[in-house]
Amino acid sequence: MRKRALSLLMAGALVAAALSGCGASGSSAETTAAASSETTASAADGDTLSFGVIAPLTGPHALYGEAAKNGVNLALEEINEAGGVKVGDKSYSFNAAVICDDKSDSTEAISAYNNCASYDILGIIGTYASSCTKAFATQAQSDGLIVITPQSTNASICKIGDYIFRACFSDDAQGPAMAEFIKDKLGAKKVAIIYGSNEDYCTGLYESISKYFDENGVDYVVYECNSTDTDFSAQVSKVVAEGCDAIAYPNYLDTAPMLVQQARAAGFTGGIVGGDGWDGADTSGLEADFENTYYLNHLDFGDTDEKIQNFVKTYTDEFGSDSLCAAAALYYDSVYMLKQAIEESGSTDPAVIKDALAAIDFTGVTGHIKFDENGDPIKAFTIETFKDGKVTYYDKVGGEA
Amino acid sequence: MLLFLQSLTNGLNLGSIYALTALGYTMVYGIIRMINFAHGDFIMIGGFTLFYSIPFMDSIGVPKPFAIIIAILVCVAVGVLTEQIAYKPVRGHGSMTALITALGMSLFLENLALVLFGTTPRNVPAMFDLPNITIGNISLQGKTLLTLSIGIITMLLLMIFVQKTTIGKAMRAVPEDRIASALVGINVNRVITVTFALGSGLAAIASMMYVTSYVSIKNELGITLGLKAFAAAILGGIGSIPGAMIGGLLLGLIEIFVKVYLFPSWYEAITYGLLILVLLIKPTGLLGRKDNEKV
Numbered sequence: 001m002r003k004r005a006l007s008l009l010m011a012g013a014l015v016a017a018a019l020s021g022c023g024a025s026g027s028s029a030e031t032t033a034a035a036s037s038e039t040t041a042s043a044a045d046g047d048t049l050s051f052g053v054i055a056p057l058t059g060p061h062a063l064y065g066e067a068a069k070n071g072v073n074l075a076l077e078e079i080n081e082a083g084g085v086k087v088g089d090k091s092y093s094f095n096a097a098v099i100c101d102d103k104s105d106s107t108e109a110i111s112a113y114n115n116c117a118s119y120d121i122l123g124i125i126g127t128y129a130s131s132c133t134k135a136f137a138t139q140a141q142s143d144g145l146i147v148i149t150p151q152s153t154n155a156s157i158c159k160i161g162d163y164i165f166r167a168c169f170s171d172d173a174q175g176p177a178m179a180e181f182i183k184d185k186l187g188a189k190k191v192a193i194i195y196g197s198n199e200d201y202c203t204g205l206y207e208s209i210s211k212y213f214d215e216n217g218v219d220y221v222v223y224e225c226n227s228t229d230t231d232f233s234a235q236v237s238k239v240v241a242e243g244c245d246a247i248a249y250p251n252y253l254d255t256a257p258m259l260v261q262q263a264r265a266a267g268f269t270g271g272i273v274g275g276d277g278w279d280g281a282d283t284s285g286l287e288a289d290f291e292n293t294y295y296l297n298h299l300d301f302g303d304t305d306e307k308i309q310n311f312v313k314t315y316t317d318e319f320g321s322d323s324l325c326a327a328a329a330l331y332y333d334s335v336y337m338l339k340q341a342i343e344e345s346g347s348t349d350p351a352v353i354k355d356a357l358a359a360i361d362f363t364g365v366t367g368h369i370k371f372d373e374n375g376d377p378i379k380a381f382t383i384e385t386f387k388d389g390k391v392t393y394y395d396k397v398g399g400e401a
Numbered sequence: 402m403l404l405f406l407q408s409l410t411n412g413l414n415l416g417s418i419y420a421l422t423a424l425g426y427t428m429v430y431g432i433i434r435m436i437n438f439a440h441g442d443f444i445m446i447g448g449f450t451l452f453y454s455i456p457f458m459d460s461i462g463v464p465k466p467f468a469i470i471i472a473i474l475v476c477v478a479v480g481v482l483t484e485q486i487a488y489k490p491v492r493g494h495g496s497m498t499a500l501i502t503a504l505g506m507s508l509f510l511e512n513l514a515l516v517l518f519g520t521t522p523r524n525v526p527a528m529f530d531l532p533n534i535t536i537g538n539i540s541l542q543g544k545t546l547l548t549l550s551i552g553i554i555t556m557l558l559l560m561i562f563v564q565k566t567t568i569g570k571a572m573r574a575v576p577e578d579r580i581a582s583a584l585v586g587i588n589v590n591r592v593i594t595v596t597f598a599l600g601s602g603l604a605a606i607a608s609m610m611y612v613t614s615y616v617s618i619k620n621e622l623g624i625t626l627g628l629k630a631f632a633a634a635i636l637g638g639i640g641s642i643p644g645a646m647i648g649g650l651l652l653g654l655i656e657i658f659v660k661v662y663l664f665p666s667w668y669e670a671i672t673y674g675l676l677i678l679v680l681l682i683k684p685t686g687l688l689g690r691k692d693n694e695k696v
Contacts, residue, residue: 058512060621062520197666224665228625230615233411234660241404254522257617265533266407267540282524285616322521 049085049348050097051146051338052116054109054126054136055331057101060228060254063280064128064327065101068150070319071331072096072125078314085339088346094339102127106135113139122342122350123147123163125334128327130154130171130200137164146350146357148338150330151298153276154204158375163354167334167369168298169398170376171201174275175208177381177398178248178296183218185395186271188246191220192239194259196227196251205250205275227251232259236266245270253281256295264289280325287389297382298326298366300393311365326366333364403537408661409654414545414614416653417552421607422630423637423645424556425600431640432572432596435496438503439483441627442510443476443601447608448618449518450475452525465528473605479510480601481594488597489590507623514620522619525612548610555606556646559599563642572596576640629672636676638689647687 055068076094079085084093097119100112109127113136116124123146127133133152140147141161148165149157155172158164182188193209196202206222213220221242223235236259239247249259249272256278263272274295283290301312301324311332315324337360342348345356362369369377385394422444429437454468487506491498531543563569571592574582583589611626612618629652637648652672659668679687 058515060619062515062620063522066520226666226669230617230622230625231411231415231656233414234408234657235665237404237407237411238661241407254617254619257522257524258615261616265540265542267535280521282522282617284524285526286524322519 047090047092048095049087049092049342050095050119050121051335052113052119052121052124052126053096053099053331054102054112054116054124054132055099055327056104056128056132057099059102059104061104061128061252063253063323064151064325067323067325067328068126068128068331069099070315070323071328072099072335074315074318074328075332075335079335079339085342087342087348092348094335096125097121100126102129102132104129104132106131109133109135110139112136117143117145121145122348122353123338125150125331125338127152130157130204133157134160134200137161140164144350146338146354148334148357150334151276151327152201154200155208155376156204162358162375163350165354165357165371165375166377167330167337167364167366168276168377169379169381170374171204171208171275172376173378173398174296174381175205175250176212178205178250178273178275179209179212179216179218181294181296181383181397182246182248182271182273183213183216186246186273188244188270189219190242190244191218191246191248192223192235192242192244193220193248193250194223194225194232194235194239195249196229196255197224199227199251201275201277202227202251206248209248209250225251227255229255230258232262233266236263236268239263240266240268244268247272249273250275250277252277253279256281257283257286260289260293261286276326279327283386283389287386290386290389292385294383294385294394297384298379299329300382300384300391302391302393303382307363307365329365333362333366333369336364337362337369404661407540408657410541410545412654412657413549413650414542414653415657416650417545417548418607418610418614418626418649419630419633419652420552420646420649421548421555421603421610422626423634423649424559424642425603425607426631426634427637427639427642427645428559428603429596429600430634431642432576433593434576435488435499436503436631437488437597437600438500438627438631439506439510439623440600440604441623441630442507442514443480443604443623444608444611444626445514445618445620445623446479446510447472447476447605448525448612448622449514450605451528451609451612452523452618455526455528459526465526468528469605469609472608473602476601476605476608477598480597480604484594484597489593507627511620511623518620520619522617524616525618527616528609528613544610544613548614551606551610552646552649555603556642559603560642562599568592568595632673632676635686636679638686641686641688641690644686644688 053072055065057065079094084091100115102109102112109132125148128151130152133149137147137160141163146163150167153168153171155170193206195206272293276297278295341353341357341360345353367379371377380396381398383395384391425440450472451468454471455465458465458468487502491502534541571587575592633648633652634645637644655672656668659671
């Protein structure tokens with residue numbers, strides 16, 4: 001009898017644990033929306049428009065997941081306090097039906113998508129890693145759900161269909177921007193590209209960088225690694241042996257400090273350049289090593305632009321500064337962009353909203369967005385460098401006026 | 402030639418870390434016949450302890466290397482607690498139960514670290530200020546020599562401990578025949594607790610060498626390291642202390658040389674392929690002995 005009760009309890013706990021992957025954080029968004037709809041008259045119609053959120057809440061990029069969740073909640077708080085989303089003469093409160101964790105794993109991303117799709121949503125805002133967004137974008141396209149990915153930069157994503165958009169630049173543009181910087185600003189004659197061959201983001205960037213180098217006659221060598229590697233001594237020893245004067249490292253923030261440290265220890269003094277995956281990298285203890293390193297980013301938080309500073313202030317006041325990174329600003333912008341598209345389309349049907357989204361002219365914290373025919377925004381790149389280990393603005397390239 | 406020598410030193414550095422980690426796996430298996438899959442996560446806990454205790458040592462004016470004492474204490478505490486809470490109740494219920502419990506403990510520790518320490522990967526402040534020796538174009542880092550020598554000294558000390566001390570003798574008796582050991586007056590529970598304490602202490606030392614070479618730590622650090630060190634322990638013969646050392650060094654050298662001279666993305670396939678090959682030829686690993694059941 002006791003064993004039966006115990007096993008029922010365990011089964012219940014297991015089911016609860018399985019469901020706790022989502023929903024727990026989503027309810028905070030719901031209570032925020034409910035609380036603000038009680039205080040403001042205009043959003044009190046009781047009707048809500050919902051979207052799903054997918055982010056890497058746990059796993060190797062959990063920092064971005066936390067930033068994403070905070071960015072979404074901040075945007076929802078502000079939108080609902082200002083009266084919600086207006087479609088025609090009706091006001092709806094905006095809310096995230098559920099925030100699901102994809103653990104930066106493409107299989108998990110698919111189940112996260114399925115979970116989101118089981119709610120009554122207009123679309124999905126997510127996710128961070130390109131491999132994960134690619135995993136569910138095709139299904140979303142055939143399901144007729146809008147997808148706005150805040151930070152997946154892989155070039156093939158928006159080509160999947162007309163429901164798929166992104167709030168960030170595409171690797172088709174980021175790769176050449178990185179390559180041009182290495183060639184022109186750093187004046188490198190021989191470049192080593194070290195990329196993680198198991199990730200779409202890293203491979204996509206490598207492909208567009210090497211294509212630029214091929215077209216512009218820059219000499220380069222390629223070394224593969226795994227995005228979970230911690231030991232790069234083999235690759236950097238070859239870089240030094242080959243006499244390269246610049247390293248392109250289009251991988252993520254968790255391995256960037258180790259690559260930089262090991263490259264410097266092996267005697268490499270040239271420039272090291274990364275993409276937007278470096279955002280949030282910890283440089284403590286390695287300030288000297290991070291001199292002469294650069295990475296492309298979506299925005300610089302030291303920028304005196306009013307929109308950016310407002311965002312920095314409200315975000316840090318509510319969530320502190322540990323998780324303040326581009327992912328927070330991009331998820332925040334994606335929510336606002338969806339709201340603007342809904343209002344401009346005057347409809348709550350994703351099929352109509354997507355057309356409004358394709359024609360949108362949106363200015364957010366991360367810059368001005370207008371989509372090209374694929375659903376890729378034409379945006380400027382901020383180049384950051386490190387002074388004494390602190391992220392410092394270096395330059396801005398590209399984008400349109 | 403230069404590249405070869407450089408790769409040799411790199412391989413020995415990497416291999417020493419694998420070897421130090423493998424020592425923990427092999428010791429626990431040798432005495433208790435159980436694979437502690439949470440061992441990699443003990444190293445992660447050691448790493449985070451160092452992250453907090455090194456600045457603390459600085460603030461009270463003690464030289465940084467003494468932070469290892471705090472790390473050892475914390476790791477031993479975590480190890481013994483894990484053993485008492487998770488492994489002891491399922492002792493004797495079969496190896497499948499022990500395996501699942503260990504895996505569960507590993508997941509628990511990883512996510513506990515996520516909750517306690519947050520999501521950002523952190524850099525651990527440097528503990529040692531060692532000079533780099535540059536001979537021609539090869540840079541031999543002081544850290545490499547330190548890691549290698551600590552690995553060898555630990556291995557030797559462990560072997561002396563197990564062979565020459567009374568409790569070491571008890572530790573060798575328990576896996577041979579647990580009932581007989583109890584009959585001759587050995588406190589089996591105490592021996593097992595001591596084994597875990599020792600294994601966790603080794604994890605703390607391994608974590609110290611890991612953060613010296615690879616500054617960045619995060620809650621998932623134990624996963625890949627634990628897996629590779631486990632493979633190293635099996636390769637060298639699980640249960641054999643010099644085997645763990647050799648397995649670890651071999652794994653590190655193979656990894657580096659495959660990355661430098663062959664296809665970098667194939668090193669995992671080649672490493673594990675080699676492991677399978679060795680096991681097919683010698684099922685108990687390179688230095689393992691066959692444990693014959695005496696009736």
